[in-house]
Amino acid sequence: xxxxxxxxxxxxxxxxxxxxxxxxxxxxxxxxxxxxxxxxxxxxxxxxxxxxxxxxxxxxxxxxxxxxxxxxxxxxxxxxxxxxxxxxxxxxxxxxxxxxxxxxxxxxxxxxxxxxxxxxxxxxxxxxxxxxxxxxxxxxxxxxxxxxxxxxxxxxxxxxxxxxxxxxxxxxxxxxxxxxxxxxxxxxxxxxxxxxxxxxxxxxxxxxxxxxxxxxxxxxxxxx
Numbered sequence: 001x002x003x004x005x006x007x008x009x010x011x012x013x014x015x016x017x018x019x020x021x022x023x024x025x026x027x028x029x030x031x032x033x034x035x036x037x038x039x040x041x042x043x044x045x046x047x048x049x050x051x052x053x054x055x056x057x058x059x060x061x062x063x064x065x066x067x068x069x070x071x072x073x074x075x076x077x078x079x080x081x082x083x084x085x086x087x088x089x090x091x092x093x094x095x096x097x098x099x100x101x102x103x104x105x106x107x108x109x110x111x112x113x114x115x116x117x118x119x120x121x122x123x124x125x126x127x128x129x130x131x132x133x134x135x136x137x138x139x140x141x142x143x144x145x146x147x148x149x150x151x152x153x154x155x156x157x158x159x160x161x162x163x164x165x166x167x168x169x170x171x172x173x174x175x176x177x178x179x180x181x182x183x184x185x186x187x188x189x190x191x192x193x194x195x196x197x198x199x200x201x202x203x204x205x206x207x208x209x210x211x212x213x214x215x216x217x218x219x220x221x222x223x224x
Contacts, residue, residue: 022063022070024088030137034086034093036113043097058091109152110145114138118149122161126168126188131157161188169195173211180207 035042048054065084069076107130110118118134134157135145149157165187172183184195199207 012015022066024059024063024085026092030089030091031097034089035097035099036116040099043093043099046096047094047098048096056095058095059088062091079095107151108148110138110148114140115149115152116187118145118157119160122164125197126165126186128161128188162198162202166199167191169199169207170203170210173207174214176211176215180211183207 020036031043035141062084066081069081082170109115117137121129121134121137131146132142134141134149138145138148140148149160153160155163169187169189171184172178173180178186180195181192184190186193187195189195196206196208199205199210203210205213
């Protein structure tokens with residue numbers, strides 16, 4: 001390889017022999033997803049010196065694993081390619097992005113990304129979400145997911161759903177303008193009586209009384 005004269009704006013190289021290269025395009029979304037799954041802060045910048053080559057044995061090895069798939073893409077296993085690419089992203093995030101998990105999952109429980117995803121799905125479906133769907137999203141069987149969720153959160157998925165319904169109901173009741181029946185419907189309860197039953201059992205007073213007490217700044221103490 002002969003290096004040609006360069007200007008201030010760019011380096012120019014003259015390649016007079018066969019030369020092969022493999023480029024990895026790493027979108028910001030991929031780094032964000034890896035950091036989220038590791039329960040780590042998102043990566044802002046990669047640590048490297050522009051223009052200075054790095055002999056990264058890990059990336060070279062992973063790249064060589066992809067070459068047969070690139071030569072014969074019609075015969076490549078997409079799952080294999082995805083796993084290798086995932087390994088590349090994790091390596092770059094840790095080696096050049098300084099990614100470090102901030103906590104470890106509870107032994108026998110969900111990984112941080114699994115717990116976060118399950119809770120997001122429950123919050124988005126207060127009317128009810130099948131445990132099978134939560135388990136599938138977390139790549140577990142139904143029974144394995146239920147046990148792992150209980151270990152991590154301290155309660156079963158259905159109990160967490162009911163708790164979230166009551167928490168959201170409280171937020172809406174503080175507004176003071178919505179009828180209790182509308183709050184019940186918005187929080188996934190079949191009707192006002194359904195909300196009142198669970199609200200009273202979990203909070204100690206009915207939703208109407210709780211709202212009036214909040215409005216008068218005399219909310220009764222809730223049981224712990």
